[in-house]
Amino acid sequence: MSLPPSSPPPPTDVEDNEFDDETLTIDSDSEDGIKTPTGKKLWTHGQLVYADGSDPGVIWTDPITGDTPTHNHIIREKSTRKQLQTIASKHLPQPVTKAQHITLSMKGLSRHGINTYDVMDHIFNPKNKQGFFRYHGFFNRAGNLTNILNHFASRRNPESVRDELDAWAMKHVRSMMRKEARDITASGMLQSIKQPLNASTVLDFDLAHVFQVLKERTACVTTYILTGITKSRRRENDEEDREEVSDRDRRTQLVTASVILSCLGEYSIKNNFHKxxxxxxxxxxxxxxxxxxxxSHVGITESYSNLIAKDTRSKSTREKDAVQERDSSTVAGESATQNGATVTTSADPTTKASLAPARVSGPRPGTLRQLSTSCRGVTRSVTSVGLYGTVWDNINMNYVNAEQIIGRHTTQENGTCATVWPLHKATAQDMELKSLVDSFDKAGPLTIDHILHTNQEASFFRKCLIYTILRIILQYGGEGFHKFADDLAQTAPKSPECIDLHQTPLYTLPAMDIDESTIVGNAEVDEAIVKELGIREHWWFAKWWRLICGDQLSVARLQSLASLRAGKEGGYSGFGWLVLMTGLFHVKIADMHGMFTAHWGKNNAGSNPGCLAFHNTQLHRLPISPTSLPTFRTCRDLVFTSLYARVLHCLLLVSGKASLEDYLKEDIDWTVLHGHACQIFDTYANSKTVEDLRNNRSEGVSKGDMIYENALLFMRDALISREFSDAIKAGDSGRVVLVLKTWALSFRANGRTKYAHEMLILIHNLSVVWPPAVKAIVLNNWLLNPTGRPNSWVEVDLVQEHFNFWIKSYYKAHGSNASWEWLGMIAPCVPVLRHLANMMKGALGVDVGTKHAPPNLTNDIEVLMKSLKENGVYQLDTNRKPLEDDDAPVVDTITTGLTSLTQTTSNPIDEYNRTFVRLQRRRRMTPVVGNPSTQAESSTQTTADEMIVETASSEGQQQPTTAEVDDNLPEEVHESDSDPDDLEDDVDYGEDDLEEEEDPTLERNSAKDVSMDMDNDWEGEEGLDIELLMLG
Structure with missing residues (x-):
């Protein structure tokens, strides 16, 4: 007998075997087919028996007999069988079937008193050694444990169960976090006692890097947990879909790292490096x-007392610890190169900790003092190779007492701060002193041809000034001129002496309680620097020359010192090794002072609409007194703003347009614009026109136009000043020299006589005295680039002025700590502190208040252009009313200066040459004391007595003494403004020389006066760094 396809399987239970198969027959021959026991047709029954479909048909069972418990037991067993048959008929997946079997198995286990806990404890308790079942039955499949824990935490479970699970989870996570804290502490990555606190470790500290280290290696659990309270689920999902990290995510990472570091600091006070x-x-x-x-009380930073703590260790202990720190720095990879002077260490905190030195004994000094000691050590390593330059300048400290009494009152103390930097493109061969001495001994005299431009230099200088006009037009003419930016860049002038782009490391020295305004003071400053750097013991100290830069007063004092000791002292004390470099920033200040002296005009002078005084009134700026000029930046901004307006006004004059908008309406090309710039320079900056007008006016007052003449001279002088600033920012030493040659003439006419004399010395050195190697080193190193970016060069003395400002304004101590000892400690830290502030501001995203866009001069320029047009300043009018008697015409400083150098009875060039020849003779003398190795090897060397005889014979006089030879030193030597106490006993100076005082100069009282970015107003995207509130 065969069953239909939908028939149930043969019964297996005993009860099913009692079923009578004969009660249902299938007659294949019957017409109706299947018959039922009643004899009726199958289709007349209410349920189909074996019809194909999802319905299983009739479930054949026996009648239920017995008492009630038996009934219930039978019902449950039948219900289970029915459930299993239903599942099997629907072909459900195997796990469901397993679940049913597990249920039956657990019921069987429960009959023997075995519950679920007993089974799990037997399997998962390692003591029972059921590893095979644990792994192959549970742990071999990822996610099993997570699913079980999720079941435990389900809300369907009682609250007590969930509480117990939460308590266990928190306890377990706490143990894991504690283990991470213990491991981090043991690694020493956050312990300052296990890694040196120096410039490299300070500047390498990065919260973003710390977060990645914590997240990926050392504090994975802690970082992951903090993510739950710093990010919402939606934000976390969005972050997974996003490839780049958003600013908000970076901020969250910094917050997370900060929290972890603060907590680690509380876990162990040794984890204090971040503090x-x-x-x-x-x-x-x-x-x-x-x-x-x-x-510090909320765990963000260390206490102030720890920050400034003094070093209480004994001298022997300090020396021992210094040796350990120096050795550890060498192991950690800290090195200084000759020209790069870069400090290199591993950026991985764990690597630093593994290379960290052993803990030194005794109480340690505060953080600032440790950093200062480290910076001084790095500076010594940089200068140990001998290829470095030095700049120093005076620093005036005002200590104010609000309530003054005897013994406690307001004081001003004068000291000196210095900075060194590695020389660019300098070799040991270039530094040989012998070649410098030989070149000095054979040098010829200075001539006027050395000062005047050659035809080639004049042509190049004209190109530079025209380029300056074009830059002004593109920068301040409006957006319509920006289309010529590429053409302007292609026509930028560049001399062969342009410095290669590189970054200049700067190393400040401890502040010195030495007044460098005297001759002896400058000698003491250099001796203090030599002692601080410890270079006297190096082999090259007596064989190489050294480069020193300073302002005019410092350079003049050192020149006087070298002249006074020539022929008397040799070796180091003779200062014959000295190569002096005048600071270009102070030269720039002198030029701006001379501009005001020549072009200020008369206050409230309505009859002179082209002078600076008139423009200052038009711009509604504070009144300026010519006898008490404002700060350098105020004067500079007024001069340049007036220049910009004049250039744009003259552009309209040469083009015949009424406004810049009309000029831009025409489709002009670069050739037309360049032609207009040339026309502006040739017409409105032409001193030859001024000379012709003034020559004609000598025949009659009505023949000239004083206002027009003054305007032409201002245009020329202001363009040269702007060109000097641009040449410095571009690092083009060749262009700088061309301007200095021009100022060698103009300084003599506008009252800057001392700087005029310094220009003669500098030009003579560059042209004749210095050997080519020394000249190249000077031209490559009188401009520095602290950032390494293009158009970011600054003067050497500006760098020192910049550091002096921050020392005086931000880093000086208050109260009992206000002393030179404190300044000596904090000065070496200034570059590191500035870089740290800049780095942290960028990392924390709080770089606000230190930079702003260049000032918008649109309205100022429009006001001045309108004034120039209404008053016809650049339109020649021979019938114009002459200036008032007390408002003299502007002096043509270049022509007047040239006349004073060539046509006067006391020619400054001749006087300078006589001085130079006399100094050459004195240097040939065998010194009385000191090492004579610095003398030139020449057959003309003489002793002091022979020199005296030679001088007397040449002058037809009796033989003078050595003191009388000193008396005959030229005026240039004596104009160094010394006090009687500063002079050597055997030198006698005239009374007039002692009373000579330093030239007045423009003050630098604020950060903008010494900002390194003051001339970056060309670059709108860079911004102007005024650094008023924070370091930049």
């Missing part, structure tokens, strides 16, 4: 003791 870094950052931004103390 020390934050303390340095807060101090670098000018934070006072109150703010630092408050933040």
């Amino acid at each position: 020390r870094i934050m303390g340095l950052y807060l101090y670098s931004t000018g934070s006072q003791r109150q703010q630092i103390s408050v933040l």
